[in-house]
Amino acid sequence: MFEFRLEARCEVTGARAGTLVTPHGIIETPVFMPVGTQATVKAMTPDELAGMGAQIILSNTYHLYLRPGSGLIREAGGLHRFMDWGGAILTDSGGFQVFSLSGLRKVTDEGVTFRSHLDGSSHFMTPEKAVSVQEELGSDIAMCFDECVPYPSSEAASMEAVLRTTRWAQRCKAVHGRGGQALFGIVQGSVFEAQRLRSAEALMEIGFDGYAIGGLSVGEPHAEMYRILDVLNPVLPVDRPRYLMGVGLPSNLVEGVTRGIDMFDCVLPTRTGRNGTVFFSGGRLNLKNASFARDFGPIDPECDCMVCRRFTRAYLRHLYKAGEILAARLCSWHNIHFLVHLMKRARGAILAGRFPEFRDSFLTRFGEGGPVS
């Protein structure tokens, strides 16, 4: 019930176009996965996501385990039914959140003791439990429980995390019950090429349905991220999907596709959208700026999303200044649409054999995302 078919490869760059078959539909890659942390992509309905062509979303095991609890979601018939999303779902393992969100944690080979960011209660998470929680959630793709080191970290600390992540990946694989659910390994190793290669090779030895690259976009310069992707691109198996975790800046997505990445997720479009920052062909702009008060054009004249077809920058700015929920809705909508369609356009360019031109044209105009003006 899980299959990856490679359809086309760019002859100049590492860009790939493929198809992922899951129990909840076919996913055309490269793909951006909107993030539904707490069983909802913030401010959006499932219908709106499906309507703009989103085929898969991500949800967070750590958050759902703590609230409302994976047992309750299992009782509801699983996460798809609980949130009424008919497309595919990838759940992360909770590893990243345990290390970034929770307080007072203690890591041993057995697992991680952490305190809930909600109520301070103490919890013990193991690779086996992370798999079991994701099975209760019923996601289409589960992730191995991993250890993430912050940036910067020493190579020794990074190596220790890689070794533990490898042992945990073995345990995840050992207990994972399949049943249509795919299991991805997560390559760690910070910005150290040797560690990244060690991690990738160890995971490939165990064998997974797909390979994620974790621990990037955590504060390192973009050039460092690209360097690591360049190192991993020729090493990861060609016939498995590759997922760059937590990356959502449009220029990073296009650079990632250039380096063989098939899947991305990030809270950026919804988080910055709620704050009034929107993507457009020329970078980013902050709708709260006074210069938009009488700007009766759309966010992006080249965008065909519902928001750009119907509402003006002046109206969106008014909604922000007035503190209206509709502002968060419309800017989240536009930003998600922008990333989902950026990947659809990249896919079209790969299939048409003109990805390098697409990439150059996009990056020249978008740049690094510009200052948030």
Next chain:
Amino acid sequence: MFEFRLEARCEVTGARAGTLVTPHGIIETPVFMPVGTQATVKAMTPDELAGMGAQIILSNTYHLYLRPGSGLIREAGGLHRFMDWGGAILTDSGGFQVFSLSGLRKVTDEGVTFRSHLDGSSHFMTPEKAVSVQEELGSDIAMCFDECVPYPSSEAASMEAVLRTTRWAQRCKAVHGRGGQALFGIVQGSVFEAQRLRSAEALMEIGFDGYAIGGLSVGEPHAEMYRILDVLNPVLPVDRPRYLMGVGLPSNLVEGVTRGIDMFDCVLPTRTGRNGTVFFSGGRLNLKNASFARDFGPIDPECDCMVCRRFTRAYLRHLYKAGEILAARLCSWHNIHFLVHLMKRARGAILAGRFPEFRDSFLTRFGEGGPVS
């Protein structure tokens, strides 16, 4: 371009079914008008409102005058275009808000000096200016600038406000430029029958396209409201629409229709929706209660709104507990749908000659809205 046609009257109660023709479509009465205070019905898109059958919304002159300014909205092509709402719009005059929201006000016969609740700036509003601002907004129905007294007030204070409201109504009528926009007068007089009759007769003398009843639902017992409606019902002209301002509790709507009211507006469905309180056939319930944690049924099994067809009480409760915007969206959606369709059902019952049965059946189950359980 503005016309009211009475289609049917209940033979037992004062209930009426009619049709309002406006420059932005036909409105079937009795009707509930969702409130879009700041050029948006909170948390909703215009498409969602149209999709559930809303034909007219209300927007607030006081708020839009202060932010973003009626001049900016005129530049945008008027309020319909600014917010992309294709249906009809009724704007209030700002009178109620000047008296309830703004600080430090001084009332003279000429007008009201008040301080903005946004930045403390000083403004002077007159009947003429209220009309001119509403003409800039381009609403389909404008309201006369009126003076509202709080509850309780003395009969002397109430009479003074009625006399001033009458003089102001004359001035509004004198400067109103028409151009397809209707102008309604507002009957004041608190809970004093003599003052209400004095106010209604004076306004009818001037002559308006419709008659609103203001200054109710401001803290008086429901029985007092119903008593005043009973007094006005036989007096107001049969061939003009009657609008009970600020009333949104389902039982009050049905009692209002019973007493000849054609139009209602209220922030209740959106304000309480954002707080997790939803209407259902049996009254109201608060989705935050722990008893709904594993309740996998819809808000109201008898409701056919999108929310009730797709989401469970358990999911909605989770969204509230998690502080998700989608909670506010979905409960606002359901509550507005509930009131819009309550009025559509009342209209159907009136046209079918069975309104008394409909009313009794509804009120028996809904009661006074129940404790918010």
